[in-house]
Amino acid sequence: MGSLIDLNLYPDSPVMDTTDVAGGNIREATTALTLSIPKLEPKEEPFDEPPQSRHSHTNSSNPNLNFTLSTQPDTSEPAQQPVSDETDVYSEFNRISELFLTAFSKKTDKYDDAAALMDPNSQAIVPVPEENQHSAVSDSSRRRNQQRSAELVRVTNLGIEDERYFRDVVRKTRMIYDSLRVFCAMEDEKRKSHMYGRLPRARGDLKSASVMKDRGLWLNRDKRIVGAIPGVYIGDVFFFRMELCVVGMHGLPQAGIDYLTSSQSANGDPIATSIIVSGGYEDDQDAGDVIIYTGHGGQDKHSRQANHQKLEGGNLGMERSMHYGIEVRVVRGLKYEGSPSGKVYVYDGLYKVVDSWLEAGKSGFGVIKFKLLRIENQPEMGSAILKYAQSLRNAQIEVKPKGYICQDMSKKKENIPVLVFNDIDNNHEPMFYEYLVTSVFPPFVYHLGGNNGGCNCVSGCLDDCICTAKNGGAFAYDHNGLLVRGKPLIFECGPHCNCPPSCQNRVSQKGIRNRFEVFRSRETGWGVRSLDLIPAGSFICEYTGVVLTRQQAQLFTMNGDNLVYPNRFGERWAEWGDLSQIFTDYVRPSYPSIPPLDFAIDVSRMRNVACYMSHSSCPNVLVQLVLYDHSNFAFPHLMLFAMENIPPMRELSLDYGETDEWTGKLSICN
The missing domain is CATH 2.170.270.10 (SET domain)
Structure with missing residues (x-):
């Protein structure tokens, strides 16, 4: 498990050499191993989620409700007694921590990780069946209105011509998105002028993304890519989250953790592929190369922590990505004056999830935290360049660098x-x-x-x-x-x-x-x-x-x-x-x-x-x-x-x- 064969992500694209993590030749690796991949029907994803980013769908904001760490979202566990005294928060926290560790061990037993990890380089990535490697992507019409694939692949060893090809594909797709967004805004202004300004302003970013999805123009829907997206460079800047969805950088328009669900995964484990760090959680800590990232869930409609977080969904996907050693893409959301959305989203490269734990957050509720380290030998972070350029703009002439x-x-x-x-x-x-x-x-x-x-x-x-x-x-x-x-x-x-x-x-x-x-x-x-x-x-x-x-x-x-x-x-x-x-x-x-x-x-x-x-x-x-x-x-x-x-x-x-x-x-x- 984990070996990848030649992969074409776009019609008429040059063949890309892909290897497993150990760097071995995939053609040699696949001759000795034949896997049967069951057909998976991915669930339909919502076009938009509630405004609170990275929230789990909880129906109560009562802080005294029980906090259950479940590794199986579809399986309910016995309810725990509510905390009766606020002074007992840390005793409850200690009990939850034990459940946290127990949940991890149960998860390991349930999915037989020992067998899955016999190949240390497995990375929980699903191999592409050799007989289907080209037919799955050769006809662009088949991508029309296509749901996201459940196949996890990593693209490596691209040649110079391949890099240019995919960069051009991404550039042209983004050009369609941007020009369509401007066009939609112009049409909206025309309608408003004829209706004497009585029409509400349309969201051109949402409209253009929706139209492109209907036309099958979203990228990377036929394969879910782990690691770097071909044609997207570190430092690339996006004004809208929907554009991240269009190019396949981050597949969810609202949630901060993008992950493959357990129902889609070949081995039943959810796998996180990308996160957006935007300071939406009070317990987040961002030091650039080191990120302490707060899991999702437990916030109310005012983005305040109002309940305990659970080890499920994207949170469990992050833990499983840490377990398998799978890197995640990190996009930072920053406030930026002059942006049409008020923010910019900058791709800052690949990070490894190296640790996870449960602790009482600033609000007193249990939050799940993940420590991420930036992988070495990558170009400089785009967010750091943005901040450096801002410092140069604000600097006086006499204090500019040598x-x-x-x-x-x-x-x-x-x-x-x-x-x-x-x-x-x-x-x-x-x-x-x-x-x-x-x-x-x-x-x-x-x-x-x-x-x-x-x-x-x-x-x-x-x-x-x-x-x-x-x-x-x-x-x-x-x-x-x-x-x-x-x-x-x-x-x-x-x-x-x-x-x-x-x-x-x-x-x-x-x-x-x-x-x-x-x-x-x-x-x-x-x-x-x-x-x-x-x-x-x-x-x-x-x-x-x-x-x-x-x-x-x-x-x-x-x-x-x-x-x-x-x-x-x-x-x-x-x-x-x-x-x-x-x-x-x-x-x-x-x-x-x-x-x-x-x-x-x-x-x-x-x-x-x-x-x-x-x-x-x-x-x-x-x-x-x-x-x-x-x-x-x-x-x-x-x-x-x-x-x-x-x-x-x-x-x-x-x-x-x-x-x-x-x-x-x-x-x-x-």
Whole structure:
């Protein structure tokens, strides 16, 4: 038990090498062992649970009710006499502790753990039958409305191409979720405006998750993964708990412990796979690498401990994960200003449950506690990076850490200073260029293309104004300035419009809003990262430089100048808001039709922060063409938007495209 064979979690995915914990070859291991796996019918999970997180379903809040530690939720045990005197709490606690230990020993006897542990590396993981390893996941239509699988698997030994594949799968799934959530919010605002604000605000996070589940777009439903989720990186940030469910990181929208129930488990033991640490229990202690985690249950509707906790459900799953040595994923929920939900959820890596015990909590009721230790040799915790970036944002300029060689490379041209950081060598290159906030176009650009005039809106653009009509009859951005849907070209209100600067149709022309720093990297040379958490769909900055015609670019190339060719940028704008898997009648935006971008951008002497973004075939930043200060379709601004939630201190990357037909070089030639 515990050996895994080759596994495909997604249709048409590359084959992944998976091994058992001991590192042996699974094909060799399975030839000597044939297991019969009974068919299991998993129970339907509720879409949403009561607001109190990690609560057991108890019908009484009387503190004097008996506290029974049951390892079998379906089996009732004789009721104990209630505690009659509050001074006897600790004597009752001692009695409960004995029951706690007895329950553990009974559990061991009941399921014959000695036999289960003959293989020290069993880890209680169910092997995948060899004859079903591909058929179970080859047809994506079979995943539609599929309940969560009861098969526990661990994915290991992924190659570089596999890592890229799964990262791209997760990224595209999260992009659908984020863009659908923004779209739902926009539709809700439209309905409210027509109903004069009488409709309640819809939960876009819940609606988008529900729609994606109906379309079979939730990930990791056909296998329940123990350990790391392929394509999800430590430090990834989520604004909503439902998004954790969508990617398979944590399968329950409310409960803090996600676990495989005993009725689903092959050996009858519940197994915990992930927890959310959010400080919802007064007895929790979080020291980063060491967590004292309070089990679930016993709280009232005001999140106050009002009853004893029981060794059942997720609590028993945590104890069994400790017994088998199974690691659990840890997601931390943190308050974060500016988050649409008021919190962020950060994946902090894998932990081992090393101890569990029962004690009287601060409220006097018995609580079950678990000690978790973070597994070594993992990347730094995302929550620690969030806190570090916050300290940098709040720090005065003179107390910033060593390595900051320039406090503002824009020299106050940007709304927010752009830092330069290098703790590797003495290279100060970014400081030697003139900083451009917006691109410099040839003078004739402002005289060609005509002036179609602007809107006459007073307080902001309306649904029927001329600028909305230019964008196909719908706003390009929501009320928070997030890109609703990528388009070939977006028209923002310009100098001829009467609407104020606060207009919903003025976003990218306002400049940067985040605290960026250009930093020196041993891997990519110079790169760009942010001290702020950037939500998906947010405007980042313009890609600026001196715009050259094709003829000018050919002359400049002969001199070896640095040129960027916009016509080679990947059309990632089409991915943002692509809801073809949601709506059967979805059509990729094609209006307005623009001619090929027949110009280049010279960044050899004048540039901005965007020019230091590195290339990636799986980028987190897209290029959206925008017009606002002129009407020449052939020379749009290159505006950059976030394709996903970008955590602080994570490098920003662009898809610069492939070889250029003019020069045979990449889009950027340094």
